[in-house]
Amino acid sequence: MTTVYGPDHEPAAWLRALETARLEAMRAEGVPLDGSADVVTTLRDPSLATSWGRWCSRCQVQVPANESLSGLVTTPLPGVVLAGALCPACAVAETADASASAATGTA
Numbered sequence: 001m002t003t004v005y006g007p008d009h010e011p012a013a014w015l016r017a018l019e020t021a022r023l024e025a026m027r028a029e030g031v032p033l034d035g036s037a038d039v040v041t042t043l044r045d046p047s048l049a050t051s052w053g054r055w056c057s058r059c060q061v062q063v064p065a066n067e068s069l070s071g072l073v074t075t076p077l078p079g080v081v082l083a084g085a086l087c088p089a090c091a092v093a094e095t096a097d098a099s100a101s102a103a104t105g106t107a
């Protein structure tokens with residue numbers, strides 16, 4: 001399962017914080033974020049990673065190989081795609097949060 005958020009999605013605080021930090025780091029590196037190039041990269045700044053592995057973007061817990069890791073794709077700006085992952089508990093929580101937001105939006 002992969003959760004995909006487009007530019008119109010209002011991100012949760014944890015996701016907004018990760019997106020903001022990543023965009024700021026890329027701006028500092030001179031990555032074009034004006035839509036002139038497609039930018040596809042990790043949600044978490046790779047220079048901050050202490051190790052490569054199966055990390056949950058939301059709770060930052062390493063997910064064992066025998067547990068499922070769900071994809072998370074967010075598009076904070078047009079042409080900018082950030083990829084992360086969610087542990088089983090966070091995948092359920094995010095789906096519930098998204099459903100609650102959708103339900104609120106249609107109420």
Ligand SMILES: [Zn+2]
Nearest residue numbers: 056059087090
């Ligand atoms: Zn998690």
